Amino acid sequence: MAQIELSAIRKSFDGTDVLKGIDFRIEDGEFISLVGPSGCGKSTLLRIIAGLEPQNSGEVRIDGRPVDAIRPSARNLAMVFQSYALYPHLSTFDNIAVPLRMRRLSAIERLPLLGPLLPGRRVKERAIRADITAIAEQLDIAPLLRRKPGQLSGGQRQRVAVGRAMVREPRAFLFDEPLSNLDAKLRVHMRAELAELHRRLEATFVYVTHDQAEAMTMSSRIAVMMGGELIQAGTPAQIYNDPSDIRVAEFIGSPKINILPGRIRNDGGIDVLGTALRLACKATAGDCRVGVRPERIELGAGPFSGSVVHLENLGAEAFVHLAIEGTALRLIARLADVRHLPAMGSALAFGFPPDAVRVFDPAGKRIELRAEQAERIREPAHV
């Protein structure tokens, strides 16, 4: 099992900077998700860790030892690809056997006709067979061992790819968007399976995804990447509740966080849509942006009002889209009780508790609030 350290990793393709100096440390046994929109460099970073792509500068260390001069095959990392990259001409059994045969058999023993005649080969093959059978049972693919990848469903191929990674007991597992080719239902199922696998193996998992839901549900830590930079790393709860950048706040969470235009007054107080929030900060006066998660919007009472323009009833919860009066702004609120939905077009008052507010400066950086002034901004007359 391994700890992976990245220091000042830079990479550019044809003059375009894809990674702009990544410093990051992945602890032993962690399930870390690298998450970000497409083109943010997360897959490139994973490929640099694997050794499939050389970095322009910076260093990758595994268990404290620099691996930059070591070939991917010698780094002892396993990788699960988005397309699974199973060898189409080999059966499931042979696919899983490839890394074992590469490691345990000599080049002569691997020769097609001569190899099986060598005395040592049979003993080694028996050990390989035993290992594969054990893995196949763990992953529930024992009945599929004779089939070729072309005869397997997407979920089964996914499992075979995971089996091929597991069988060699690597120092760490690298996953490159492994669930994105599966249908939505299977994805949710495999999410749980992968998280369970991580708990069982207690191995280091590095998981690249653009799906924030996958990152939130599986990982012990999330690293959010944007435009070639690592913006924030932390537990899913930290990333969700305490985003350090407006891009993180907007990327994590579905539906997206509501962003309202605000203003910081000279005394440090904050106005949103012309209403003063009973909040203050130390930042200098000027424009700011205020973020509130949909589930923290309280409908029916508050200093703001809007009209219902769209309703999404998901059965267990509902999302109310509000057009805020006097502006072109839209806002989404989550309603836990779907039995009392507001009528379309009806006017609704709304508000939010002060601890739900995250304030960002115009550049998108988070502004810390002064906690002692925080109190509820609900107007008692409306209750």
Add this chain to the structure above:
Amino acid sequence: MSDGSMTIDAAIVPAAAARQTLPAHGSRRAYAAYALVTPAAALMLVMLLGPLAGVIALSFTDYQLGAPHFSWIGLANYQDLFADKVFWTALRNTLTYVVVVVPGAVVAGLAIALLIQSGTSLRSLYRTIYFLPVMATLIAMAVVWEFMLHPQFGLVNGLLRGAGLPAFAWLQDRNTALYALCAIGIWQAVGFNMVLFLAGLVSIPKQLYEAAEIDGASSGWARFRLVTWPMLGPVTTFVVVISGIRSFQVFDTVHVLTKGGPSKSTEVLIHTMYTEGFEFFRSGYAAAITVVFLVFVLALTLIKSRLADRGVHYT
């Protein structure tokens, strides 16, 4: 067999039922279908099957080109053929040619394709250079080869002399003439095979190589064995069969350079057929040789389609 007949039955029954309930409509559709098939079927009959049947029929006659009449002589042409020493020499030479040229042209084509694919620059230049012999007329190129292999002032012997080795009459010696023709055959086929292999190499997903690298295939040979060679399977089958058929058809170089000599050492099937048919005008006899030739080509084609059926694992 029973499976096949069952599916056919199953397909016929609903069609028959439909015909009973809607007779006019059903038959009109059938006529339309036949009408649409007619042009293609007629063309195939006239252009492909007709001549083939003609050749087979001709091989049972004593027809001579230009003769006013002919008579059926049954298998007499074949009896003559199989008793003729020249035919067996030609068959042996043709098979030798195929056995040398096919592996040579396939291995060299694959090797050049791999080299070009792994190169970084000048790829299209190399591709064009190696493809040139395919585009050039072989007759014209054979004349160039004749000069190259000329015993006195040929380039090949010039190089040999330069290296201090004795000159050699490649095309005039019965031990080397066929192999000199084989070398020209390989030279000519390599470019075509290379282009096919290049197309095959391009279609191999890059991620398979990355997976192989991660799985521990660190040497180029290990990756070739694990990914390239199996993934090229269908292309290789095709290339081998096409090279085989084209080698069976070898004629131009023989006709221009050796005329089957010296002492029949380069006599090949098509050349024998040409001599019998167009120099001695024994059309019936030449047709019999053609039928033998077609049997070999057909066998190769059947092998290919059998292998292609087995290659379904690539989807």
